[in-house]
Amino acid sequence: MNAIEEFYRVAFARYGDLEWWPADDPFEVAIGAILTQNTSWKNVERAIERLKCDGLLSPNTISDVPMEKLAEAIRPSGYYNQKAKKLKAFVEWFREELDCDFSAGDTMPTAHLRESLMSVKGIGPETADDILLYAFEKPVFVVDAYTYRIAVRHGWSPPDVGYDELAEIFTSSLDEDVFLYKNFHAILVEIGKTFCTKKAPKCVNCPMKPTLRNGTPLVIV
C-alpha cells in the first residue's frame, strides 16, 4: 500500500462517506460547481436556495431570465455578475452539446468531454473536473488548493507541480473508482479546512499525523 492509499484508509476510518456532492440532481451539481469558485459553500447554498425559490434552477429558465435578474438571485455567492454570465454560458453548452441530458456524456470519452467543458468561458480545470466527477460520474481526480497543500506538505509532490501532473499523482496511486475519487476529494477539503489550514496548520491534533512517513511535513505546529 502506497502513502496515498494509506492516507485514505486512515481518513476513511475517521470520516467515512462524506456524501459529496450534496445536490438534488446533476444539474444542481454543475451550477454549484460554478457558484463555489473561490467562494465558501455556505454562500453557495444560499444562492442555490434563491434560484430554487425563483424557479430559476433549470437550463431553460437560466437561458431565458435577464442577466440582471439572474445576478441578483445568485448574489450571496459573490462575483455575481461574472457568475451569471458563466451560468448562461454553461447552459448554452449543455443544450448544444448534450441536449440538456447528462447521460448523453456516458458514451463520450472523458478527455473529449473535459476539453469541451473547459472551452466554456468560466469553466477552468477544477470546475470541469467537479462536473465530470460529481455530475457525469467520470473517474477524474479533482485537484484544488487543499489537495495541493496536503500533497506538498506530505511530500507526495514537489511544490511546483502542475494541475494535471498532481491529478496524475493521485490517479496513478489509486484504483480507478468514482466513489473513491469523490470521497477522497471531500475528505481533502474537510481536512484542509480543519487541520491542514493555510496558516497555522494544526498538525499536532491532525488525525492524519500517523500516516506521515519520514517526519515529512514541512510544517509541524
Next chain:
DNA sequence: ATCCTGGAAA
C-alpha cells in the same frame, strides 16, 4: 499581477 464580490472568521 489584478480583478471580480459577499459573508464569516481571525
Next chain:
DNA sequence: TTTCCGGGAT
C-alpha cells in the same frame, strides 16, 4: 480590521 473561501479570465 484583514483574511479567506469547494477559481478563472484578462
